[in-house]
Amino acid sequence: MSWEEILQRPSSRWTLGEGPQREVVISSRVRLARNIAEHTFPNRAGEGELERICAKVEAAVGRLSRAKEFHFLPLAKLTPIDRQVLVEKHLTSPAHIAEPRQRAVVLREDEGVSLLVNEEDHLRIQTLFPGLQLEEAYGLAGKVDDDLEGELTYAFDETYGYLTCCPTNTGTGLRASIMVHLPGLVMLNRANKIFSTLSQLGLVTRGLYGEGTEALGYMFQISNQITLGRTEGELIGNLQTIIVQVIEQELQARRQLYQEMGDRLVDKVFRAYGILSNARLLTSKEAINLILTLRLGLNLNLLPELEYGVLGELLVLCQPGFLQKVAGEKQSTQERDAKRAALIRERLREVRA
Amino acid sequence: MLCQECQKRPATVMVRRTVNNKTTRVHLCEYCAREKGELNFMDSFAGPEFSLHKLFASLLDSDAEVKQLKLDPTAGLLKCPQCGLTYNEFKGSGRLGCASCYKTYRQQLEPLLGRLHGRIEHCGKVPQRAGRSLRLKQELGELKEALNRAVEREEFEKAAVLRDKIRDMEKTIDV
Ligand SMILES: [Zn+2]
Ligand SMILES: [Zn+2]
Numbered sequence: 001m002s003w004e005e006i007l008q009r010p011s012s013r014w015t016l017g018e019g020p021q022r023e024v025v026i027s028s029r030v031r032l033a034r035n036i037a038e039h040t041f042p043n044r045a046g047e048g049e050l051e052r053i054c055a056k057v058e059a060a061v062g063r064l065s066r067a068k069e070f071h072f073l074p075l076a077k078l079t080p081i082d083r084q085v086l087v088e089k090h091l092t093s094p095a096h097i098a099e100p101r102q103r104a105v106v107l108r109e110d111e112g113v114s115l116l117v118n119e120e121d122h123l124r125i126q127t128l129f130p131g132l133q134l135e136e137a138y139g140l141a142g143k144v145d146d147d148l149e150g151e152l153t154y155a156f157d158e159t160y161g162y163l164t165c166c167p168t169n170t171g172t173g174l175r176a177s178i179m180v181h182l183p184g185l186v187m188l189n190r191a192n193k194i195f196s197t198l199s200q201l202g203l204v205t206r207g208l209y210g211e212g213t214e215a216l217g218y219m220f221q222i223s224n225q226i227t228l229g230r231t232e233g234e235l236i237g238n239l240q241t242i243i244v245q246v247i248e249q250e251l252q253a254r255r256q257l258y259q260e261m262g263d264r265l266v267d268k269v270f271r272a273y274g275i276l277s278n279a280r281l282l283t284s285k286e287a288i289n290l291i292l293t294l295r296l297g298l299n300l301n302l303l304p305e306l307e308y309g310v311l312g313e314l315l316v317l318c319q320p321g322f323l324q325k326v327a328g329e330k331q332s333t334q335e336r337d338a339k340r341a342a343l344i345r346e347r348l349r350e351v352r353a
Numbered sequence: 354m355l356c357q358e359c360q361k362r363p364a365t366v367m368v369r370r371t372v373n374n375k376t377t378r379v380h381l382c383e384y385c386a387r388e389k390g391e392l393n394f395m396d397s398f399a400g401p402e403f404s405l406h407k408l409f410a411s412l413l414d415s416d417a418e419v420k421q422l423k424l425d426p427t428a429g430l431l432k433c434p435q436c437g438l439t440y441n442e443f444k445g446s447g448r449l450g451c452a453s454c455y456k457t458y459r460q461q462l463e464p465l466l467g468r469l470h471g472r473i474e475h476c477g478k479v480p481q482r483a484g485r486s487l488r489l490k491q492e493l494g495e496l497k498e499a500l501n502r503a504v505e506r507e508e509f510e511k512a513a514v515l516r517d518k519i520r521d522m523e524k525t526i527d528v
Contacts, residue, residue, distance in 0.1 A: 037452065037483055040436045044450035120448075142478070149481050155452040156483035158490075160466070161475025163452045167465055172477040229472025264354060 001109050003071040007085045008326060012111035014090070015312030019131015022308050023299040024247045026179040026219070027130055029090070030137040030236075032145055033164045033173035034123040035155040041165040042118040050102035050118050057117045060151035061106055064144060069109045075100035081329055084321030090128060092116050113144055120165045121173075123148070130312075132243065134176055138236050161228065171228030176239050177221050180246065183296050184253030186218045194246065195220075201242055202226045219292060222246070258300060269297030276314075277348050281334065282341040287318040310351055317343055356381050433457040493522050 006012075014027040035041060039053055058072050075083055075097060083097040092105050096119040106115035116124035125148070127141045155163040161171040169175065185191040195205045206221045222243065224235050258265055272293035276282075282290075291314050297303045298311070316322055318340050324331065327339045356362050358381050431440045435453035443449065443458055455462065466473045479487055496519050503512040 035452065040451045041449065043446075043448055044436045044438065145478075146481070152482075154480045154483045156480050157452070157455060157475075158484075158487045159474055160455060161477060162480075163449075163455055165448050165450075167447070167449070167462060168469055170466060171470065171475045174477070226470045228466060228470035229474055229476060231477045 003073055003107060006071070006107060006109060006111065007082055007089075010313040010317040010322065011309070012089060012316070014111065014128045014130045015309060015316060018308065019129060019133055021132040021247055022130065023295075024180055024182070024250050025132040025243070026181060026312070027090070027128055028133045028137045028178050029126065029128050029176070030134070030141045031175045031177075032125040032141050033121045033162065033169045033175070034125065034145070034148075034152075035163055035165070036122045037153045037155045039122060039155075042120065042122060043165060045118075047102055053122050054102060054104050054117055056152060057104070057106065057115065057123060057148075060148045061115070063150045064147045066108070070113075071107045071109070073105045073107060075103040075105065081321055081324050085319075085325050088319035088321050089316060091126075093119060095119060113140065115144075121169070123152075132178065132240075132247070134178065134236050134240050134243075138174075138176065138232060142232070168225070169227050172230070172232050172235065174227055174232050174235055175223055176236055177223030178239070178243055179219065179221050180243075180250075181219050181292060181295055182246075182250050183218045183292070184250050184257050187257055188253050190249070190253060191218075194249065198222060198242065198246075201238075203239065203242060254296070254299065265300070266297075266302060269293055269300070269302050273297070273303065273348075276344050278345070279341045281337040282318070282344065283337055284318050284320055284323075284340065287340060287344065288315065291315055291318070305352055307351075310347065314344055314347060317347070354380055431457055489522060489525070493519065496522070 019025070019027070036053060036056060039045065040049060042050060042053075045053070054074070061067060061070050061072060064070060078086075078100070083100060086092045086105055087094055087097060089111060091107060091111060091114045093116065096103060096105070096116050102118060104117040106117065108114065112128055114126045114128075116126065125141050125144050127137045127144070129137045129140075157163055162173040164170050164173055182191055185194060198205055202225050204223050204225045207219070222239075224239050226235070230238075272290040276287070276290050276294065291311055294303060294306060295308070295311050298306055298308060320336070323336055323340055323343075326343075327336065331339070357379050429440050432438070433450060433454045434457070436450035438450035438454055438457075440458075440461075443454070443461070449455065449458070463473055496515055500512055500515040500519065503509075503515060
């Protein structure tokens, strides 16, 4: 499969497949921050040095198991739209594509593994799994880390552990995060309290896709803040234990919401379905909100013909970069909204057929 | 049902308000809920970068820093010999420039790492290559303990073997 085909398909490992606790947890991600010994960190390295780091990582990719499934993509050789799609598919970060020269993404075909070369650190090893699979995600990231070490010598200190550009990542360099959908807790106005409890437990919560105060579709990312002084197992285990409790709270909130709102909630779900199945113009913001409303409806067994996989696909499909990638770049905003609505209508018709 | 606040938009958010120990339920539209500050939870959850900068400001401009600078007035003139990162650059960005920065700014980093992580010593994964000497040192420590035990029990043959092993190992790493 070529990398272009990968960027053009809306489905990937984290959108497809029924991961555990799928009704609340959309995906689990692990990132390991690593730097290569004897090299200045990317923020202070010159072009030549950054090039050499890219070359070293490219050589090390050959050591990975299933090496043939990996694609090394220099960001400068991609179009701005392609880079945007990488971010929308959660394969890299907005900070990484901000300066594409001497930067690269290494991609495994199933999108379950990606390497960010010369982001804030020389290397970020990322794994992405559907549903709640933190241990699996760490297991795979650790394996990739071991394989790369066959070729690379990491910057490591006996006291501080893995040395990273930002002191917030020092030690294990491990950032585990889960993407959760919490409409029940938000609508019952309980999310605030839960998030402040989470922060006391050393976890950080952020709204997804949202700018400022806008928490689009009640989707959040929860991750560990501490990286030093605990083993990787402790960090993953702590996050896992707490998340299981958040899931319980959310499911309980949904049951209560269903009891209290009854038909009003059902109506909200079917209106969302009606709009997505019939609208002629959809902004990405509206589409995301509606898709996530359907996600709630799926959990309440209101929409037997739909699957989580389809909704995951739609979430990628309605992103602005992805849409320009499949529909061509020279389009007005309205043409794009029309294309988005058409693609969603078509996909939902296929599902019903 | 219409929003109980504006009576215009449909109510999509249910808000519980507790006043004088009495909880009431109010149905609001998202707009009014936000206006009323019922949905403003996102404000308090900025990313780690944001909190890091606040932490730096509070830590580096604190009395502690003033005291430290009095003890060691040269701290403000520090510069990493490897990458050239100055103290002010470090203070401004909160980012380090290379592995040597960890040595150069050790004194400034340790309280910061302590505040960020609660602990300042790594106890997680040790890499095969870069951690080779750490692994050897750990092994060496274990051998020395075994040697002490052997001597205590007067197992001299075993002690001799262990002593040779330790000597060989010490040659391969510069301790
Ligand atoms: Zn209102
Ligand atoms: Zn430096």
